[in-house]
Amino acid sequence: MGAREAHPGAAPFTVRGACPHDCPDTCALVTTVKDGIATEVRGNPAHPMTAGVLCTKVSRYAERTHHPERVVKPLRRTGPKGAGHFEPVGWDEALSEIAARLGAIAARDPQAILPYSYAGTMGLVQGEAMAGRFFHRLGASLLDRTICAAAGGEALVHTLGAKVGMRVEFFAESRLILIWGSNSIASNLHFWRLAQQARRAGARLVCIDPRRTETAEKCDEHVQLQPGTDAALALAMMHELVVNDWLDHDYIARHTLGWEALRERALQWPPERAAAVCGVPVSQIRELARNYGTMSPAAIRLNYGMQRVRGGGNAVRAIACLPALTGAWRHRAGGLLLSNSGRFPARREALQRPDLLGERRPRTINMSTIGDDLLRSASPAFGPRIEAVIVYNSNPLAVAPDSGRVVQGFAREDLFTVVLEHFQTDTADYADYVLPATTQLEHWDIHGAYGHTDVLLNRPAIAPVGEALPNTEIFRRLASRMGYTDPCFSEDDESLCRTAFADVVDFERLLADGFAPLPVHEAPFAQGGFSTPSGRCEFFSERLARRGMDGLPDHVPNYETPGSDTRYPLAMISPPARHFLNSSFVNVKSLRDIEGEPVLEISAQDAATRGITSGRVVRVFNDRGDYHCKAIISDRARPGVVNGLGIWWRKLGPRGTNVNELTSQKLTDLGRGPVFYDCLVDVQAL
Numbered sequence: 144m145g146a147r148e149a150h151p152g153a154a155p156f157t158v159r160g161a162c163p164h165d166c167p168d169t170c171a172l173v174t175t176v177k178d179g180i181a182t183e184v185r186g187n188p189a190h191p192m193t194a195g196v197l198c199t200k201v202s203r204y205a206e207r208t209h210h211p212e213r214v215v216k217p218l219r220r221t222g223p224k225g226a227g228h229f230e231p232v233g234w235d236e237a238l239s240e241i242a243a244r245l246g247a248i249a250a251r252d253p254q255a256i257l258p259y260s261y262a263g264t265m266g267l268v269q270g271e272a273m274a275g276r277f278f279h280r281l282g283a284s285l286l287d288r289t290i291c292a293a294a295g296g297e298a299l300v301h302t303l304g305a306k307v308g309m310r311v312e313f314f315a316e317s318r319l320i321l322i323w324g325s326n327s328i329a330s331n332l333h334f335w336r337l338a339q340q341a342r343r344a345g346a347r348l349v350c351i352d353p354r355r356t357e358t359a360e361k362c363d364e365h366v367q368l369q370p371g372t373d374a375a376l377a378l379a380m381m382h383e384l385v386v387n388d389w390l391d392h393d394y395i396a397r398h399t400l401g402w403e404a405l406r407e408r409a410l411q412w413p414p415e416r417a418a419a420v421c422g423v424p425v426s427q428i429r430e431l432a433r434n435y436g437t438m439s440p441a442a443i444r445l446n447y448g449m450q451r452v453r454g455g456g457n458a459v460r461a462i463a464c465l466p467a468l469t470g471a472w473r474h475r476a477g478g479l480l481l482s483n484s485g486r487f488p489a490r491r492e493a494l495q496r497p498d499l500l501g502e503r504r505p506r507t508i509n510m511s512t513i514g515d516d517l518l519r520s521a522s523p524a525f526g527p528r529i530e531a532v533i534v535y536n537s538n539p540l541a542v543a544p545d546s547g548r549v550v551q552g553f554a555r556e557d558l559f560t561v562v563l564e565h566f567q568t569d570t571a572d573y574a575d576y577v578l579p580a581t582t583q584l585e586h587w588d589i590h591g592a593y594g595h596t597d598v599l600l601n602r603p604a605i606a607p608v609g610e611a612l613p614n615t616e617i618f619r620r621l622a623s624r625m626g627y628t629d630p631c632f633s634e635d636d637e638s639l640c641r642t643a644f645a646d647v648v649d650f651e652r653l654l655a656d657g658f659a660p661l662p663v664h665e666a667p668f669a670q671g672g673f674s675t676p677s678g679r680c681e682f683f684s685e686r687l688a689r690r691g692m693d694g695l696p697d698h699v700p701n702y703e704t705p706g707s708d709t710r711y712p713l714a715m716i717s718p719p720a721r722h723f724l725n726s727s728f729v730n731v732k733s734l735r736d737i738e739g740e741p742v743l744e745i746s747a748q749d750a751a752t753r754g755i756t757s758g759r760v761v762r763v764f765n766d767r768g769d770y771h772c773k774a775i776i777s778d779r780a781r782p783g784v785v786n787g788l789g790i791w792w793r794k795l796g797p798r799g800t801n802v803n804e805l806t807s808q809k810l811t812d813l814g815r816g817p818v819f820y821d822c823l824v825d826v827q828a829l
């Protein structure tokens with residue numbers, strides 16, 4: 144059953160759904176529909192995590208869906224790449240032409256075709272289900288989807304065994320909460336509600352973040368460390384746990400591996416050494432460690448921002464060792480949460496069908512180096528030059544690092560580019576064809592989460608706007624044009640939703656309620672049971688050592704450490720502006736009006752030495768490029784660090800660039816992820 148048909152004058156009705164955005168909260172939605180139009184999107188009050196509340200961004204989802212600038216017809220390029228000149232074209236014509244181009248490239252080598260996608264939707268069906276089947280059948284290059292969470296994800300796997308952590312609801316019972324690398328008020332709102340509940344019951348909240356965020360302001364304490372120094376802080380905390388014997392020796396003996404070696408490593412990190420690296424007072428590190436070692440239950444809400452530096456993987460490993468040292472995992476309100484996505488038994492192979500590759504083993508391209516890879520020639524090491532890119536659920540021109548190179552790559556006249564989109568984004572401007580995709584209010588999908596442990600079903604509330612089609616249907620039709628007759632291309636979206644979790648969740652309950660909790664343990668590691676090769680929390684990882692890496696976590700300095708280049712004395716991080724989510728929502732006028740324009744937060748001290756006054760337009764620059772925006776003098780920036788809030792669409796910023804003009808394509812120690820927050824710049828008043 145799809146969206147109900149609109150009957151003018153019929154009474155409004157509501158439809159249950161799920162927020163599709165890349166946010167840990169995965170809220171349950173209730174959409175009100177009147178005369179075929181979504182008039183309001185609210186939080187589902189029956190879903191415990193959502194509790195009837197949405198963030199400001201998604202409460203504007205009806206505005207986004209019925210936005211006058213929605214792409215509602217297939218478009219074909221008529222002008223130079225990047226100029227944004229297109230003509231409408233029928234679906235049949237567009238798909239036939241695209242299939243002909245892809246077929247000709249595939250006849251030479253299908254690996255010259257690259258899918259490029261990420262979490263524009265987190266849905267398992269409109270994400271990679273039919274798309275995966277299509278590209279596997281084609282034999283296209285595989286994409287390493289590293290752009291957000293790869294370093295932290297791999298670190299968790301090497302330490303805890305999987306992307307598993309505390310159940311979020313039990314943070315409400317914690318006595319100490321370290322909010323580490325997370326602006327929860329902006330990007331994990333429903334966790335913040337639980338943290339507030341804990342605080343009302345007497346808990347202490349400590350925020351660890353280079354930026355004085357809205358969250359940092361409201362915590363009891365803010366540890367404002369230098370970007371990329373989190374591992375040093377965690378190691379100094381370990382030092383204090385060891386020398387003061389704030390340790391759970393029984394838990395360590397039963398459930399960990401590598402204790403003696405980690406102990407030696409920690410003893411190399413007295414607070415004085417870490418204080419010099421992190422740029423925070425020794426006394427603050429001592430106090431933090433004391434609180435962590437003596438307040439129980441102690442919980443850590445880690446988020447992905449802090450792993451976007453060279454040593455991001457090591458930093459997450461170091462922090463993930465802490466709860467095993469103190470035995471915090473014994474309590475359901477103790478431990479750590481970075482992600483719970485590993486708890487969801489999603490049947491990705493059944494959805495994406497890698498078996499369609501047969502014997503073929505295509506190369507893998509890392510999405511974080513798309514700029515360089517689009518500009519690479521064919522070679523034995525690289526394989527064929529990339530001749531076609533199909534972009535869906537992503538906006539690489541805005542979000543990928545080193546965007547000058549990304550633009551150069553997408554501007555190649557010989558590159559065939561197809562973009563499935565809601566809007567004419569920066570990336571869509573470089574497409575040969577833009578295909579109108581449905582939003583979450585117009586299609587079926589099913590969702591796991593990474594910040595809670597419920598499965599959510601999304602039912603279509605309205606018919607597709609204009610001629611938009613779900614991603615699944617676009618790939619189904621393309622498959623048909625390519626002559627693929629495999630029965631898997633006929634599976635409909637509701638059936639794909641049923642396939643995603645099979646009988647692990649009761650689909651009838653999902654249809655009735657919109658959500659269903661997974662049956663998961665309250666305290667995942669209370670009795671050990673880590674899914675590492677040893678079954679223990681691996682302080683020492685044999686798997687990493689076999690790869691020639693340090694088997695123990697350590698502080699790995701940034702590629703671009705402050706002081707290493709006198710031309711660029713400032714470290715820059717680029718956290719999201721509060722009312723945007725990566726590059727989504729930037730074109731929603733009511734949200735853009737709140738954000739105003741692209742800004743750079745700079746400390747009074749750094750502004751004064753450069754003659755910068757608040758509100759002045761500045762040039763932020765390094766060897767990779769320059770970016771113009773408005774300077775805001777604020778204590779949100781610590782001296783020596785500037786915060787370039789993201790991620791604006793390039794074409795909506797001054798001079799058509801955004802903050803990623805400055806970030807680099809270097810990769811993290813684990814996971815081969817991007818290092819957005821490992822970036823030196825200077826700033827000049829204009």
Ligand code: SF4
Binds near residue numbers: 163169198
């Ligand atoms: S972006 Fe996050 S907080 Fe906002 S509605 Fe979606 S899941 Fe909820």
